[in-house]
Every structure is written in structure tokens, then in C-alpha cells.
Amino acid sequence: MASETHSKTVIDPFGTTVIEDYERLYQEFGIKPFKPLLPEMLNPSAGMRRGVIFGHRDFERVLRAMKNHEEFAVMSGIKPTGEFHLGTLQTAREVIYFQQQGAKAFYCIADIEAYEDNRIPFERSQKYAIGNVADLLALGFDPKKGFIYQQSKETRVKDLAITFGRGVTLATMKAIYGERHMGLYMSALIQAGDILLPQLKDFGGPKPTVVPVGIDQDPHLRLTRDLAFKFRRKHNFIPPSSTYHKLIKALDGSPKMSKRSPMTYFTLEEKPETVSRKIANSFTGGRPTAEEQRRLGANPDICPIYDLYLFHFFERDEDIAKLYGYECKGGHILCGEDKQRLIKLVLDFVKEHQRKRNQYIDKAREILGAE
């Protein structure tokens, strides 16, 4: 693992993950490119079609279940440390997509991780959790066909972590996560519990399970796949599959949005004025002058504005293709116009989302058993 420190590709679920070279993920981490599977998907998600979902582990197993109309599950979640942002939106969309394709859907509020990793007391994360669940419902998650829960209240998950403890050496933990405090290691085992929860008898037993996550969560997948194997006799676990989405660029052009820099991202709960201002002030792949841009075209590959269209705000693939090749690279749009059009789309989305979300707050409280 020593070579990782000399490279820009470091995968760390509890820190900052920067991927500068997706090829290395394929070669060194054993993640496979998603693209070759795309032709086999009957009805791929927007993220799959557009290459936002770039990689996977063992997704063939889930694909087979989908094709054969066999039982399968989707599992992912959110760390309740704040409002829904564009990264959690991506995960939620994928979970909902698989639910609509017939998966039993599991959505975990990772409040133990929020406590261990971010020092957020459970009383506080509970408040965020209510909003997060309302967001999920507003986006289309069907609670009747899914299971939403908080780690801290789900005994089965904690008990799986206790079971798994015996199967993990300290050396393994250090190799995967580095030298961390005990809470983070326990939180990692609890997440292995989350990922394997859909396969417990209470939920119908072993089944292919896909975990759509950001690449920063891959260490949890590696650990969990190893544990699924080690405890296969007791539980008959099928190793979980995963899909990985790219991270949307931060508004300052850096590789990852960060809570520490509020100008680099926006949440779904922000005021329209703030969202507009952040987008208007965003970095772009544009040229220094309008004349140059018209003559030479701009660069969508480094542009967070393009990413916003690509990941979330253009519904039709044709619009993406036109933006990328004709409008942006072809110099037929200036960044200012492009931003104004995006602002309108984002504000329309956010307004409509907030309206729906407000209607789901009570339902969210009910699901989480909150007063």
C-alpha cells in the first residue's frame, strides 16, 4: 500500500479522496469499468448512460438478477452531518433508480459514523436525519418498498459489527483505514453490518446487493466483501456488489466539494439568492475573453458548471451532448449565459424539491420514530 502515498489516488472514506487517475483504480484496486456492462442494461440510469457511474465491483451478479427477475437489493445511505448536497443527491438517485427497477431498497442514516468521524451528537444528527429522509422521499423513494433506518437504533447492524469483530485483525484495519481511533474502526464494522443487513433472514436471506457509492467509500466495500466471505457459513452471505460514481467538481474547480468551503457547493435547502450567487461566481472552463471563447471554444472537462448539467440538471442526454460538443467546445455559448440558464434550472428544481420535501417532513419523523 506504500505506493499510494506517492500518488494522487488515495481512497479514504474518513478523509479527502482525490481521484486523478481512474485507470489506477482499475489496475490497482480491482475496480472494473462500468462502460462494458452498459449495453446489457435494459434501462440504465442517467448516471450510467453519461459515465457518471464509471466503475463497479461484481455488478454482473446484480445485472443477472435484474435480467432474470430474481430478488436483489440496493443499499446506501447518508451521514447525517448536514443538509442534502449534490453528492448525497447522486447516491439517492441511484438508490431510487434501483428501487424502481425492482430492488428491495435499504437507506441507512449513518449517525454512528457522524458521531465517530465528525463528533456530531446523536441528538443533533437526529435533526439532520429528519430532513435527509424528507429529501429522499421527495426525490421519489418509496418507503413501502424500502427500509430506512438509523444505525444507532438498528440492533441488527450493531450485532453484525460485534460478530464481525472476531474476523478482523488490527493489521487489516490499519492497512485499510490507517491509524485511527477505535470509534472509526467500530464505525467501519457497523457499516459492514449496514451493507449486509439486506441479507439477514429478517429481510428474506441472502441476495445480490448493489451498493451505489462515491469511490471514497470503496474501503468499506473491500472490508465488507472480505467479511461476507469469512462469515459465509453462518449467514450464507453473497459478497455485495457496488457501483461508483465520479465526484462532481467543486464550484471553485477543485476536485471535491467540501463543507469547509461553503462557496464550493450548495445544498438543496439553501436560499435561491445564495444558490444563484454561488453558481454565478463559479469557476468555469471558459476563455479569458468572449472573443477567444467564440473563436477557440471552452473546456467542459474542467468545468463545474458542465458537471452540474451532466450530473443533475439536464434531463435529456441530447442536451448534454449538444452542450459538450456544440455549445461549449464549439464556442457557441458564453459562460455567463450558460450559468444563467443553469441557475434557472437549479432554482426551479430546488423550489419544487423544497415544496415536496416540506410535505414529507412528518412522514420522515414517523419513519425515524422522532417526536
Add this chain to the structure above:
Amino acid sequence: MASETHSKTVIDPFGTTVIEDYERLYQEFGIKPFKPLLPEMLNPSAGMRRGVIFGHRDFERVLRAMKNHEEFAVMSGIKPTGEFHLGTLQTAREVIYFQQQGAKAFYCIADIEAYEDNRIPFERSQKYAIGNVADLLALGFDPKKGFIYQQSKETRVKDLAITFGRGVTLATMKAIYGERHMGLYMSALIQAGDILLPQLKDFGGPKPTVVPVGIDQDPHLRLTRDLAFKFRRKHNFIPPSSTYHKLIKALDGSPKMSKRSPMTYFTLEEKPETVSRKIANSFTGGRPTAEEQRRLGANPDICPIYDLYLFHFFERDEDIAKLYGYECKGGHILCGEDKQRLIKLVLDFVKEHQRKRNQYIDKAREILGAE
């Protein structure tokens, strides 16, 4: 900690603890001798009076509560890996003693530790647990004034462990327990949860708590006292106190009874014939010939038979004093006679204990919620 490896005094809750030098415990581990507190005890236990309880941490705090008739608790437990033996008997006696002195009594069935440390599945440890609880009740534990529970079923204990995770670095774990697997570390945090459980709001909040244990459990106490301090703001924990009993010598004369050598100990469930044979075959501190023994006297300080009288089977202190000085050292008894007298006492005790225990099996099932 390096010096420990050069000494015979190694304290390891998950391994073999051999104490060859009690002075070092006082000097290096911060344990205090119990003897100076004895004159202040209104009604000390047999173990205290006879020096079986040799050391403590912070027991003054509990003593004060006892004197002032303030609320206090006693907490200890058993790892359900087999039947009650003479070590668990010692702990149980101390718990019951403190309960009779007015303590709220907590008795933990450490089935998570049995799983992590001894690979005992929960279904199996449940069976031992029922017997262990029946033993405890037969010895006089009053369930109406106490709380008996299994770790695996007590959410509050697991949640305390999760809370504590954030307060423990890997370096601390390694310094206390050495390089172990994750399950043992988690089990240690869960035991910290056990020890502090009596201080949760559900049980009336912070209170002095005494933990009577074998010296091999001291690392858990050190960890827990540290955690009580670190999480004092949230829970107002009072650092737990502890008392330490000496380990009864094995029947082969070695310092510790061991499950791996069945001839070195007996349990309370063994057949009378087996118990008799084991005692009859025991090592003693006697002389090679009867003549020498009568002339020079024997050595009770190295004798497991003497230990059995001292720890458990002579009720009156005068009988102990007479055995030690006059009969044994004075050469007025031969080891054969001494063993025969002991066998009778042990068999009477075991017979009566088994009778009572059988009456408590149903109650034990009920307490543990077992079918």
C-alpha cells in the same frame, strides 16, 4: 510497559495472569493494599478479613458511601464459557456480600467476551448462562435488588461502547491489551460499558460503584476509569472503584487453575466422586514422610488444600488460624487427613448447592428471557 515483559507480573485479561509479586502491583500499577482499610469496615467479608481481597483502587469512595448510607452499586460478572468454578464463586460471593450491605447489584453475563475471546457462539453461551445465573441465585443473590443481564441483549451497554470508541486511540488499546483482533478491543469497550451501566440515568444516575474482580481484570478497570473521566461531561460518571482478590492456587500447585488442565480445578457441577478424586490427588505443602511432617510441620503458603479452606470452605476465621499455625505449620495434621476433612466439607457444600441450584433453573431462564 516494556519492563513488564521482564517480570513474572503480567496482567492480561485475555490470557494467563500470574502474580508472583504483589508489591509490584502496588508500586507499578497503582493498586493499593486493602489491609489498611479493614479497620474501617463495619462488617467486612470473609475474603476481606482473610486477605483474599488484597488490593483495591479508590475503594475509599465506596466505603464512605457505605458508612453514610448513601447510594452505591456493585458490579461484576461471569464469562459464560462453562460451569461456575472457584474463581467465579469468589466474585459471586463478593457481589452478594455488597448487595447484602445495601448496594444495587449488577451481574453481567459477558457473552460477547465469550464470543470474541473464546469463539463460543451465542446459542451455546446462553446455555451456560442459565446455569451460571442459577448458581448465582443459589448462592444468595437477590434478583429483586439486582440486575442480571447478558451483554448481547443489553443495548445500553453496546451503545456506551460505541460512545466510548471515539475516546480511545489505537495506541491506548495496544498499550493496555497488546496487538489483538478488533473483536477483543470491542469487547473491552463493551466491558467499560458494563462497568458504567449502573451510573446511567435508567439506574438512578452517577454513584460510587465497586467492581470485585480477579487481578487479571484490572486492565479493564484502568480503561474504564479513563473513559469515565473522558465522558464525565455527558454522563457525570464517578470513576469506578475496584477490589482485587488473589487467585486460588491450582490443585497441581501452579499459580492458576486452568480450563486446559481439568485436574487443576473442579466446578460446582461435577460429580462427588470426581471432586473427591481431584482433591485426594492434589499437590500439598506437605513433607515427604509422615515422620518429617510431624517433626517439621508443613507449608500452607504453597498449598492448594489450604487455599480451598481459606477461600471457601472454612466458615470461621478461627478454624483458618488454627489450620495455618497449629495444624499445618505445627505438624499436627497430615495432608491425607486434611484432604479427607476438606472432601467432606466440599461435598456437603456442592450437594447443598446443587439442590438449591436446581430449584433456581426456571427463575434463571426467566431472568435471561430464554425459552
